[in-house]
Amino acid sequence: MITVAEARVRATARLRTAARSWAAGLPQPASEVALTFGLKPPSEKSVLSDPAAAEAWAREWSALDSSDDVVVRWALRSWARVGAQRVPESLTVTGADAIARFSGGKGERDWFRLQRRAEIVFERFGHDEAVAVGVRAQGGPLLELDDHTFETALDVIEWLRDNPVSGYRPRQLPIRGIDTKWLGSHRGFVMAFFRALTGAESLGLTEADRLVRVRVLDPALVRSGPLDFAAPPNELATLALRPANVLVFENLESVLAMPARSGTVVIHGAGYAVDALRAVPWVQNSRVIYWGDLDSNGFAILHRLRAGHHNVTSTLMDEKTLIAHRDLWVPEPTPARGEMPTLTTGERQALDRLRSEGNVRLEQERIPWAAALAALDEACAGDA
Structure with missing residues (x-):
């Protein structure tokens, strides 16, 4: 009943x-x-x-x-x-x-607040399907933005629609009522409705190059130049590196902690920035070993890395490692969803297990460093 x-x-x-x-x-x-x-x-x-x-x-x-x-x-x-x-x-x-x-x-209060905000958007921008898609996609911000920020965002969207900004850098926008960092905090909301109003896929702003942090663990791989640096992917692509192994770590602390290692380069994957590595030939020509947080987002990053590279293995991304460190688990705030078809059977089992345990996370840095180095040694030696 x-x-x-x-x-x-x-x-x-x-x-x-x-x-x-x-x-x-x-x-x-x-x-x-x-x-x-x-x-x-x-x-x-x-x-x-x-x-x-x-x-x-x-x-x-x-x-x-x-x-x-x-x-x-x-x-x-x-x-x-x-x-x-x-x-x-x-x-x-x-x-x-x-x-x-x-x-x-x-629930009732949130609905009527969201409904009123949606009505305001339709009144400002018209009630066509593109705007409706924006409302659906940005339901969270529509509900959560305070009144001043919400009204400011609508004003900014209208200003951008009426004033082409191609060639400007984000902090150069001469829009009254916002500071130089405002757009960075609310760009997704602005872009959703700018796209709906103009059909454009970008604001036309000149963006700063995305930098990838790299450490060359074997000085013999380079004739001269720095061993620890950050550069945009197009510049990384010009380097004459020929490592046997490229380690890709999700978290910077693990990158910085790595000791010298023959024939090896370690790269900070920086979350979903692994997509940038597809344009780097010496990464594509090397064996890649990935190590990230043991959580659903870590596996999602692994999936994306593997989708753009023919030879990617993982280490410390298995159910045995997860269970052995149960006392170090924390909740994963925003689990990744969707299918990840490139995962191996063992990786899939670990993902299923952490989800069944309530979407838990074993952070990369929590694994004892000596054990992590031993696992990396084994991974680098395998199929060398």
């Missing part, structure tokens, strides 16, 4: 997952969405075993304020020993507003 309180929890969960689409009116207007589910009325056996509970449950649904938007459907059950009984069978709540009110609490 689903109680009224349990039904409100279901409505809240549905509101949480669908609010962005409803606010955008995709794929249908918010007034037309509906939530319907059965209330799991008791069987005759259940009524006989606890008639008071069944009666209280039916009374609770009978007391619910019904309207055109909130409809409880009742059915007549004829039982041999209990007789004919009228029981609530299903609930239908129609319209996002009604679902929010039925949910109550924070």
